[in-house]
Amino acid sequence: MSPRPGxxxxxDRSTPPTLFWHGEGFRLERLPEGSRVLYGPEPLDxxxxxxxxxRRALLEPLGDSAPLPELLRPGMxxxxxxxxxxxxLPPMRRPDVRQLVIEQVLDFAAEAGVDDVxxxxxxxxxxxxxxxxxxxxxxxxxxxAFAPHGLLRQHDAEDPAALVHLxxxxxxxxxxxxxxxxxxxxxxxxxxxxxxxxxGHKSVATGLASYRSLRHHHNARTMQHSxxxxxxxxxxxxxxxxxxxxxxxxxxxxxxxxxxTLNTDTFPEQFRFLQRREWEWTGRDRAAFVASSSAxxxxxxxxxxxxxxxxKSPHRMTSVQAGEVEAVHARTTAxxxxxxxxxxxxxxxxxxxxxxxxCPYNVxxxxxxxxVACLGLGYFFNMYRxxxxxxxxxxxxxSHPTPWDFSPVHHPSYIDFFxxxxxxxxxxxxxxxxxxxxxxxxxxxxxxxxxxxxxxxxPFYMWYWCAHALQHLGGVIVVGGDRAAVRxxxxxxxxxxxxxxxxxxxxxxxxxxxTHLHAPPLVMADVR
Amino acid sequence: xxxxxxxxxxxxxxAARVATSLAGSGRGVGVSPLRLTDLDAPExxxxxxxxxxxxxxxxxGSDLSTIDGRSSRYFEDIVSFPFVPGHEVVGVVxxxxxxxxxxxxxxxxxxxxxxxxxxxxxxxxxxxxxxHTGGCERVAFGQLAPGLQIGFCADTGGGWSxxxxxxxxxxxxxxxxxxxxxxxxxxEPTACGVHAALAAGVTPGETVAVLGAGTLGLTFLCALRHLxxxxxxxxxxxxxxxxxxxxxxxxxxxxxPDQLTRAVxxxxxxxEASGGLTGGADVVVDCVGSAQSLAQCxxxxxxxxxxxxxxxxxxxxxxxAPLWHREVRLVGAYAYGTEHTENGARRTFDIAxxxxxxxxxxxLVSAAYPLERFEEALAHAGAAGRRxxxxxxxxxRPRRRARDGAASERVVEEVAR
Numbered sequence: 001m002s003p004r005p006g007x008x009x010x011x012d013r014s015t016p017p018t019l020f021w022h023g024e025g026f027r028l029e030r031l032p033e034g035s036r037v038l039y040g041p042e043p044l045d046x047x048x049x050x051x052x053x054x055r056r057a058l059l060e061p062l063g064d065s066a067p068l069p070e071l072l073r074p075g076m077x078x079x080x081x082x083x084x085x086x087x088x089l090p091p092m093r094r095p096d097v098r099q100l101v102i103e104q105v106l107d108f109a110a111e112a113g114v115d116d117v118x119x120x121x122x123x124x125x126x127x128x129x130x131x132x133x134x135x136x137x138x139x140x141x142x143x144x145a146f147a148p149h150g151l152l153r154q155h156d157a158e159d160p161a162a163l164v165h166l167x168x169x170x171x172x173x174x175x176x177x178x179x180x181x182x183x184x185x186x187x188x189x190x191x192x193x194x195x196x197x198x199x200g201h202k203s204v205a206t207g208l209a210s211y212r213s214l215r216h217h218h219n220a221r222t223m224q225h226s227x228x229x230x231x232x233x234x235x236x237x238x239x240x241x242x243x244x245x246x247x248x249x250x251x252x253x254x255x256x257x258x259x260x261t262l263n264t265d266t267f268p269e270q271f272r273f274l275q276r277r278e279w280e281w282t283g284r285d286r287a288a289f290v291a292s293s294s295a296x297x298x299x300x301x302x303x304x305x306x307x308x309x310x311x312k313s314p315h316r317m318t319s320v321q322a323g324e325v326e327a328v329h330a331r332t333t334a335x336x337x338x339x340x341x342x343x344x345x346x347x348x349x350x351x352x353x354x355x356x357x358x359c360p361y362n363v364x365x366x367x368x369x370x371x372v373a374c375l376g377l378g379y380f381f382n383m384y385r386x387x388x389x390x391x392x393x394x395x396x397x398x399s400h401p402t403p404w405d406f407s408p409v410h411h412p413s414y415i416d417f418f419x420x421x422x423x424x425x426x427x428x429x430x431x432x433x434x435x436x437x438x439x440x441x442x443x444x445x446x447x448x449x450x451x452x453x454x455x456x457x458x459p460f461y462m463w464y465w466c467a468h469a470l471q472h473l474g475g476v477i478v479v480g481g482d483r484a485a486v487r488x489x490x491x492x493x494x495x496x497x498x499x500x501x502x503x504x505x506x507x508x509x510x511x512x513x514x515t516h517l518h519a520p521p522l523v524m525a526d527v528r
Numbered sequence: 529x530x531x532x533x534x535x536x537x538x539x540x541x542x543a544a545r546v547a548t549s550l551a552g553s554g555r556g557v558g559v560s561p562l563r564l565t566d567l568d569a570p571e572x573x574x575x576x577x578x579x580x581x582x583x584x585x586x587x588x589g590s591d592l593s594t595i596d597g598r599s600s601r602y603f604e605d606i607v608s609f610p611f612v613p614g615h616e617v618v619g620v621v622x623x624x625x626x627x628x629x630x631x632x633x634x635x636x637x638x639x640x641x642x643x644x645x646x647x648x649x650x651x652x653x654x655x656x657x658x659x660h661t662g663g664c665e666r667v668a669f670g671q672l673a674p675g676l677q678i679g680f681c682a683d684t685g686g687g688w689s690x691x692x693x694x695x696x697x698x699x700x701x702x703x704x705x706x707x708x709x710x711x712x713x714x715x716e717p718t719a720c721g722v723h724a725a726l727a728a729g730v731t732p733g734e735t736v737a738v739l740g741a742g743t744l745g746l747t748f749l750c751a752l753r754h755l756x757x758x759x760x761x762x763x764x765x766x767x768x769x770x771x772x773x774x775x776x777x778x779x780x781x782x783x784x785p786d787q788l789t790r791a792v793x794x795x796x797x798x799x800e801a802s803g804g805l806t807g808g809a810d811v812v813v814d815c816v817g818s819a820q821s822l823a824q825c826x827x828x829x830x831x832x833x834x835x836x837x838x839x840x841x842x843x844x845x846x847x848x849a850p851l852w853h854r855e856v857r858l859v860g861a862y863a864y865g866t867e868h869t870e871n872g873a874r875r876t877f878d879i880a881x882x883x884x885x886x887x888x889x890x891x892l893v894s895a896a897y898p899l900e901r902f903e904e905a906l907a908h909a910g911a912a913g914r915r916x917x918x919x920x921x922x923x924x925r926p927r928r929r930a931r932d933g934a935a936s937e938r939v940v941e942e943v944a945r
Contacts, residue, residue: 416794419787443799 003042006342006523008515009277011035016278018516019289020354020497022480023367023401024304025296026274026289027354029497035514036348038389039277040523043265044339046316050097054104054320057258062331063324068105068188068256072112076185080105081122081155081178081208082137085129086360087192088262091136093312097260099139101190101320105258106142118180119146121154122189122207124214125448125455126361127410128154133364153180157210157455158445165212166251169243173216175251178208182253191259193332195340195379195522196230199259200329201245202238209244211439211457216240218460220428223467228382230524232333245325258322259332262315264339264521271311275520301403308357309364340524344389347527349512350504351390352497353380354519355400361454361462365410369485370418370462372402377476378465380517387527389515393474395504399497402481402489409452413444417459418488426490428467435460474507530899531567531689534560534594536609545597553596554910557903560595564902567612570685570694572623573671574648577694578630579623580638584713584896584921585687586616587909589742589817590840591679595906600842607680608673614687614922615640615679618703618712622692629697636700637715638693639877640677641863642684646696647672659866659873662723677863688899690924701877710890713921714747718889719880721747724838724861725755726869728811732757737792737808739785739825740815741765741774742912743892743919744838748815749778750887755869755879760795762809764788769916777887785824792828803827804850810834817841826850836861896923 009015017028018037031037047053058068065071072078082098085091102119109117119142121129134152135143146152155178156162164179181187181204189207193199206214216222217240223229225236232238249255267274271292273285281289296304319335321328357367359375367375376398381388390396406415421434435457438444444456469476476491477500486493494500505512517523540561547556572579591613593599617638621630630636643661644652647670655663668674675681678693685693703712725748730736736758738745745763752758763779764787765771771782783791789805792798798807804827812829814821817839823846829835831854838861851858864876883889894917897905902922909920 415787416790419783420781420791420794423783437794437797441794442797443793446799 003044006039006041008342008344009037009039011037018518019274019278020352020399021356021519022354022399024301024308024357026293027399027480027497031352031514031516032501035516037516037518038342038344038523038525039518040264040340040342040521043263043521044318046263046318047320050100050317050320051104053317054101057320057322058104058108061256061323062321063327065256065323068322069108069112071186071254071256072109072114074113076114076116077183078109078114078117078186078188079120079181079184080117080188080190081120081181081204082190083192083203083207084121084123084126085133085137085363086126087198088194088313088315089358089360089363090266090311090313091363092262092315094136095139096137097192097262097317098137098190099142101258101260102138102142105188105190117151119152120178120181120208122203123155123157124207124209125157125211125458125461127448127452127454130452155208156449158449163210166248169247171240171243173240173244174212175205175244175247176210176213177204177248181208182251184253186254186256188256188258191257193259193261193336195383196232196333196336196524199332200232200238200241201325202241203257204248204255205241205244211455213244215439218464220432220464220467223428223464224471227468228384228388229468230382231385249325255325256322257325257328258320259328260317261319261332261335261339263318265314265316266520268311268314305357305366337524340522341385341526342523344525344527347387347391348389348394348515349391349508350395350397350501350514351381352397352514352516353399355380355398356519361458362410366405366407368406368411368414368418369402369404369482369489370414370459372398372400372478372481373489373491374462374465376400377469378462380519381469383517383522383524385524385526388472389517389525389527390473392472393508395475395477395507396469396473397477397479397497397500397504399479400481402478402485404482404485410454411459412447412453413438413441413456414454414459422488422490428464428470431460431463475504477503529567529569529689529691530564531612531691532562532564532899532902533567533610534562534613537561541597543597544595548596548598548910552910553592554906554908556596557906560597562595562613562902564899567689567691569691570683572694573683575626576697578621578625578697578700579692580617580619580636580695580700581622581692582614582617582619582687582689582924583635584618584709584893584923584925585614586713586717586919586921587906588616588717589744592906592910593840593842596910598842603676603680606667606674606676608675608682611675611680611682612686612689612693613679614689615677616713616716617678617687617693618709618715619687619692621700625697630700630702635703635712637703637712637877638678638687638695639699639701639719639864640679640716641699641865642667642672642675642677642681644670645698661865662863663865688902688922690899701881704881704885707881707885708890709925710893711884711888714884714889714892714919715877715880717743717919718747718751718884719864719876720744720838720861721751722755722879722883723864723867723876724748724813724836725751726867727859727861728752728813728834728836730756730758730811733759734810735760735762735792735795736811736813737762737764737788737828738779738813738815739764739788739821740839741770741782742815745815746770746773746777746892746918747883747889748813748838749774750883750889753778754883754886762788762791762795767913767916770913770918773892773918789824789828796830802850807831808833811836813838815839819844819846822846826856829854829856831855833857834859892918893921894918896921898923
């Protein structure tokens with residue numbers, strides 16, 4: 001039976017309570033009659049033989065690219081860059097698609113006699129991956145062959161010697177990327193496209209760039225003009241990256257882009273109820289929900305976090321395409337939409353969402369309040385094409401414990417941003433005045449380069465990610481969150497969903513239309 | 529007349545220490561050497577002395593430390609028992625000094641340090657001769673029983689007594705009519721802040737970090753702004769109300785104490801090593817006086833910077849390796865006397881009167897209690913920050929008793945929210 005498409009459910013008296021993620025836990029909420037619940041399509045069928053599919057993609061590239069073997073020759077410099085730990089979410093079971101793809105690229109390189117090969121994790125300003133994370137993403141064979149010889153590297157956006165300034169776009173945007181990549185005869189980029197924002201020219205122009213380059217599109221103004229940043233045709237974020245990507249191509253760097261898409265088969269068997277539509281829950285699903293909910297309620301938050309971050313997703317690959325960047329990405333985007341896009345008729349007054357324990361920036365770490373805001377108002381809010389799911393002046397209600405808790409190892413600058421910047425202003429434009437001091441702070445630079453810390457400027461980017469939503473919305477309410485932390489974000493805390501919906505009427509008026517963005521699975525609204 | 533007396537009683541001193549370690553500061557009064565009793569007015573020690581009837585008398589951190597059984601043994605030789613506590617005093621002159629000084633009925637604040645002049649010591653010690661009465665070398669000698677201040681001396685009485693106190697004419701400062709009693713009772717702690725701000729030697733543009741935002745921290749901030757031209761001023765304050773006041777009274781950045789080091793690091797663009805910053809603030813001011821606070825301050829002062837100790841410490845166990853290695857100057861700041869400012873030599877209290885008026889520091893008086901409710905008052909003072917309060921005082925004003933009818937049942941809450 002083929003996967004069923006996504007759809008919008010109208011809540012009536014017979015509708016069972018709706019599942020909300022709530023950090024390292026879940027809530028069942030009974031939404032008012034007349035509310036709508038947006039369900040994503042069921043997971044698409046995975047490629048039956050991903051290894052063959054990858055090989056075919058490399059041999060039959062899209063656009064004006066030659067097949068990969070024709071681009072390889074002895075004596076050349078080959079660099080293979082790959083997406084970092086922020087993808088996919090949750091981390092997938094072995095073998096990771098990056099491993100499957102890179103193994104074949106390396107096989108072709110070996111057959112062609114290429115021996116100057118370097119692998120680079122395209123971190124941009126994300127934290128460095130741990131050895132275990134690299135090993136998981138690449139597999140033992142690749143890791144053991146490259147890491148001991150210093151040929152498996154992590155992009156260092158703060159090493160002047162490892163960067164090269166290629167010039168400026170016609171809009172005056174600095175293009176500064178990894179020197180090794182820029183000076184290679186061929187750059188192969190291996191991507192995982194989990195949401196439509198990923199991939200395309202953004203892979204190289206962002207993943208291998210420096211702050212000097214990134215600041216041109218990672219800012220409040222750009223994000224306010226990206227409507228949404230999940231829709232590349234209406235995203236200033238993407239326009240800037242595309243200008244940079246084309247500039248990189250024009251500077252002579254040959255990029256062979258390999259993009260993959262995954263289905264939304266996100267959680268293992270014991271959490272399968274998360275992906276089932278509630279009225280279709282079996283007795284086993286209900287038992288699993290009750291058992292996991294009651295166990296989690298008694299589990300200390302730190303232990304619950306450890307349990308969830310140990311989850312390895314059964315994601316499977318639904319497509320792989322390779323070749324010229326733009327041709328590849330057009331196909332990839334269509335494939336992502338096939339998995340995630342659902343037509344929606346009209347906007348809503350109140351948009352509710354349950355936020356999980358994980359986002360791209362806290363893999364194996366703490367989901368701090370800034371990341372909660374970014375996940376809700378950055379990622380989920382922007383999962384639309386056409387118009388936002390919630391109307392101008394509407395309200396977003398997010399469910400998450402929002403603990404006042406930070407990882408000092410991964411997010412040191414977030415702590416200072418939260419304590420000293422958000423305490424002064426939550427306006428994404430206003431916070432920009434603090435950006436440079438954080439971005440150039442020598443301690444943050446040190447921790448980014450030598451530890452596993454996100455770059456000093458990263459919390460600003462997270463806040464900029466919220467800029468469009470903050471400009472659009474009339475209010476943001478967080479259910480079940482740490483009240484002080486929620487207030488520091490500039491949002492309103494509520495104890496229960498019922499309270500939150502009541503409070504929302506103060507902003508949008510009585511009898512509001514309510515829509516719930518049901519996740520998982522990931523879903524993108526095509527709002528008409 | 530009713531008054532509070534602190535007696536030498538080692539078992540009760542020890543009992544108070546145990547009780548407060550279990551129940552919290554100010555909550556061991558019942559077993560402490562402090563008791564409410566009938567007192568006679570103290571004798572005038574000589575012709576230069578006046579009798580003062582207190583109106584308001586503050587509860588200071590040093591008073592609490594004594595009553596909690598936590599004060600340093602260092603003070604044993606420079607206090608005398610039994611004494612009436614209370615050195616933050618605004619009162620009226622009941623019996624003026626023979627030969628001059630404020631007349632009967634004049635409202636005065638008391639500068640409590642008992643230096644050579646008050647003690648009748650001639651010639652005065654070098655410190656007193658230079659106007660630094662806070663550094664007097666003779667506080668255990670002369671015509672009076674030992675006692676570094678009124679409120680710690682058996683001969684003078686203190687502010688926590690309706691029987692009044694005696695003060696040398698040199699210790700009396702008339703209060704301008706523009707200042708209320710609540711403002712006036714803040715003059716003594718503000719003088720401490722003034723002296724500390726000048727002792728810090730802040731030069732224009734220097735970064736100053738202040739740890740602690742109780743009465744001393746807040747008055748220090750005001751004095752710092754009034755007297756110097758610092759660059760960024762950062763305050764570490766434990767409670768939200770303290771952070772709000774710190775920001776109002778002069779801090780550019782007011783954060784929790786656990787965030788102060790991070791805030792200093794961010795502004796000094798330091799790295800971190802050995803449990804502290806590699807750089808740090810030019811001047812760090814410890815208005816707490818604990819081992820923990822001193823260690824934190826050592827970790828956020830720059831090499832060759834100054835660390836000013838304003839909060840009263842006791843016997844502390846602190847690793848001084850960073851002080852040695854980074855050549856930090858540790859500066860104590862106690863009391864007041866004469867300050868040498870760019871406007872010439874001025875009495876600290878005169879400057880404090882200015883500061884209190886300019887910043888309206890009477891608003892820091894959060895609650896006033898009658899003497900009879902001293903246990904509640906001290907418990908409140910011991911938990912002031914947590915309860916959103918700053919300065920707790922005893923109210924000895926008879927007119928208020930008359931007006932209220934049942935003063936002993938009343939607590940005047942004037943929390944400046």
